[in-house]
Amino acid sequence: GAVVSQHPSRVICKSGTSVKIECRSLDFQATTMFWYRQFPKQSLMLMATSNEGSKATYEQGVEKDKFLINHASLTLSTLTVTSAHPEDSSFYICSARAAASAYGYTFGSGTRLTVV
Amino acid sequence: DAKTTQPPSMDCAEGRAANLPCNHSTISGNEYVYWYRQIHSQGPQYIIHGLKNNETNEMASLIITEDRKSSTLILPHATLRDTAVYYCIVSRAAGNKLTFGGGTRVLVKP
Numbered sequence: 001g002a003v004v005s006q007h008p009s010r011v012i013c014k015s016g017t018s019v020k021i022e023c024r025s026l027d028f029q030a031t032t033m034f035w036y037r038q039f040p041k042q043s044l045m046l047m048a049t050s051n052e053g054s055k056a057t058y059e060q061g062v063e064k065d066k067f068l069i070n071h072a073s074l075t076l077s078t079l080t081v082t083s084a085h086p087e088d089s090s091f092y093i094c095s096a097r098a099a100a101s102a103y104g105y106t107f108g109s110g111t112r113l114t115v116v
Numbered sequence: 117d118a119k120t121t122q123p124p125s126m127d128c129a130e131g132r133a134a135n136l137p138c139n140h141s142t143i144s145g146n147e148y149v150y151w152y153r154q155i156h157s158q159g160p161q162y163i164i165h166g167l168k169n170n171e172t173n174e175m176a177s178l179i180i181t182e183d184r185k186s187s188t189l190i191l192p193h194a195t196l197r198d199t200a201v202y203y204c205i206v207s208r209a210a211g212n213k214l215t216f217g218g219g220t221r222v223l224v225k226p
Contacts, residue, residue, distance in 0.1 A: 006159070034213055043203070044160070044216040093159050095214070104150055105214055107159035 002028050002098045006108025013084055013115055021079045021111045023094030029074035030096035034105075035067075038091040050077040084115040120204045125221040134191040136220055138204030141185040147208055149180060151189045153200040154219070160203065163189065194224045 003026040013019050023033055031052045036044040048069055049057040056069035066088075068080040077096075081088055095107040121139040128134040140149065148167050152160040164171055164178045166187075171178045177190040191198055203219040 004159075036216075043218055044154075046213055046215060049213055091157070095159075104152075104162045104165050106162065107152075110157070110159045112157070 002096075002106040004094065004096050004106045004108045006094055006111055008111060009109060010112045011114070013113070015085055015115055016083055018080055018082045019084055019113060021081075021092055021094075021113075023077045023079070023096070023108050025075045025096045025098070025106075028096075028098035030077075030098065031074060033071060033077040033094055033096045035069060035077075035079050036093045036095070038093060038110075044093060047079075052077075081113065084113070086115045089113055089115045120206055120217050122202075122204050122217065122220045124218060125223070127223045127225055128191075128194050130196060130224055130226050131193055134194040134198065134222060134224070136189040136191075136202050136204075136222065137186065138189070139186045140204070140206045143184050143206050144208075147206045149178065149184075149187050150205045150207060150214065151176070151178065152203045152205065152214075153198075154203065155197075155200045160216075163202075194222075196224050196226065198222065199224045 005024045005026050007022045033050040035047045037047050038044045046059050047062045050069045050071040052071045052074050058064045066082055071077040091110050091112055093110045095105045097105045148165050150165040151163040154160045164176050166178045180187045201219040201221050203216050205214050207214050
């Protein structure tokens with residue numbers, strides 16, 4: 001089945017620094033990837049839709065200048081949290097779907113970001 | 117996309133069937149019903165999806181009512197490893213985004 005690899009799985013950074021999270025589709029091409037954020041004991045909240053070769057589409061209330069998304073190839077999308085603050089600490093998850101997939105959407109294993 | 121309603125939590129006994137209900141009364145004709153589950157601190161895992169016919173795979177069965185306003189996910193023989201939050205999502209296919217609701221927190225007990 002389709003596999004999505006997300007890296008790193010955990011990261012701790014200092015307040016004010018930037019962190020990059022990678023999401024790769026390992027055995028399929030994904031023209032569209034999605035980025036979610038999940039706070040403790042809450043559901044996943046869609047942040048943005050990442051489109052290969054074009055600008056990402058952000059959900060209402062998500063700051064596009066703070067959460068930079070780059071989808072430069074059919075197998076890689078990156079999310080950069082710029083000038084991170086403690087309130088950005090969360091679980092970030094990406095997902096993608098192969099064009100002819102019978103398995104729906106495949107999710108990465110998530111990245112636990114802690115800003116200190 | 118249509119919204120879904122699920123019970124917030126349920127317990128089930130190990131080895132027994134677990135029946136997870138989902139209401140989606142505003143579903144449109146071109147919207148699919150997807151089920152995912154999320155084990156603690158992991159990304160969601162695809163379980164099954166369907167349009168109007170009942171579906172079965174190695175993980176579960178999906179029963180969709182004739183009017184498509186509700187569905188039931190059946191885990192035929194629940195194990196302790198099935199403890200997770202189960203999400204019922206309605207969405208059009210072909211790359212449309214998935215919007216997660218609160219899900220059902222399932223606890224499988226020995």
